[in-house]
Amino acid sequence: xxxxxxxxxxxxxxxxxxxxxxxxxxxxxxxxxxxxxxxxxxxxxxxxxxxxxxxxxxxxxxxxxxxxxxxxxxxxxxxxxxxxxxxxxxxxxxxxxxxxxxxxxxxxxxxx
Amino acid sequence: xxxxxxxxxxxxxxxxxxxxxxxxxxxxxxxxxxxxxxxxxxxxxxxxxxxxxxxxxxxxxxxxxxxxxxxxxxxxxxxxxxxxxxxxxxxxxxxxxxxxxxxxxxxxxxxxxxxxxxxxx
Numbered sequence: 189x190x191x192x193x194x195x196x197x198x199x200x201x202x203x204x205x206x207x208x209x210x211x212x213x214x215x216x217x218x219x220x221x222x223x224x225x226x227x228x229x230x231x232x233x234x235x236x237x238x239x240x241x242x243x244x245x246x247x248x249x250x251x252x253x254x255x256x257x258x259x260x261x262x263x264x265x266x267x268x269x270x271x272x273x274x275x276x277x278x279x280x281x282x283x284x285x286x287x288x289x290x291x292x293x294x295x296x297x298x299x300x
Numbered sequence: 301x302x303x304x305x306x307x308x309x310x311x312x313x314x315x316x317x318x319x320x321x322x323x324x325x326x327x328x329x330x331x332x333x334x335x336x337x338x339x340x341x342x343x344x345x346x347x348x349x350x351x352x353x354x355x356x357x358x359x360x361x362x363x364x365x366x367x368x369x370x371x372x373x374x375x376x377x378x379x380x381x382x383x384x385x386x387x388x389x390x391x392x393x394x395x396x397x398x399x400x401x402x403x404x405x406x407x408x409x410x411x412x413x414x415x416x417x418x419x420x421x
Binding site: 236237280 | 346347348349360362363364396398400403404405406407408409411412413414
């Protein structure tokens, strides 16, 4: 099983300031088709997870452009350029290159 | 747009079988375009993929649960189900149904709101 490791596990950010979350996989997520199968989800309080980013850097429909994803191979980053109050929740990375699908432990974002 | 809704008992006794159903609307469960999955989240913890079903009849399970899990479909009701045998307190979790477009190389795009199942006597 591919192990996904996120850091930090929590962060507190002032509105308008940037935030960054790291995700490292125990194996490369680069497929032979040259795509990388790394996803980011946000689980807002009391809600189910919602897809933010697919294949490292592509924003899902309706996701604000203050969210961006980057990285390659085994190291990935989710950045929020200017945190807003509605961004609070737990962020998860997930890999889909090998079964079983596996998620990071989650990073809890709070607003200062 | 697809909508998924979980339903089932909220309390199950240890050693018994957990059964949940996911009702699908806005799309056909018989479509070859979709894969239908289950994911769970113990209280205060992270997400764990349980397994996925495709209408072709193929099922995929997490090896950690494979011996106890069955995912099946009722196309006439446009719903699919999860059963988990011999449950223990460690199976207490919110169970989500979610769909994806491929078994691999695909995100879980649409999720149900989740169903909390508590295992307790």
